[in-house]
Amino acid sequence: MADLQAKFDTAAAEIKQLKAKPTDEEMLQVYSLFKQATVGDVNTGRPGMFDFTGKAKWDAWEKQKDPVPFFA
Numbered sequence: 001m002a003d004l005q006a007k008f009d010t011a012a013a014e015i016k017q018l019k020a021k022p023t024d025e026e027m028l029q030v031y032s033l034f035k036q037a038t039v040g041d042v043n044t045g046r047p048g049m050f051d052f053t054g055k056a057k058w059d060a061w062e063k064q065k066d067p068v069p070f071f072a
Contacts, residue, residue, distance in 0.1 A: 008037065024056075032060035041065045 015030055022030070035042075042062050047054030 028056060028060040031057055032064045035061045036064035 012034065042058065042065060044058070046058050046062075049055075
């Protein structure tokens with residue numbers, strides 16, 4: 001399990017060093033997977049109607065809710 005954590009930490013650090021800027025959709029995917037892996041299911045309310053970025057991030061994270069267990 002420590003090896004898996006080390007791989008995750010390495011990948012999380014590498015994503016910050018990309019040479020080309022990912023698209024907004026790619027960044028939302030990365031964000032949502034990171035939040036699901038580190039926090040779990042969404043545990044906050046959806047941001048207000050004028051927080052467009054916050055809502056997009058929250059919605060992407062919400063789509064990751066209850067994923068199929070990796071070690072089923």
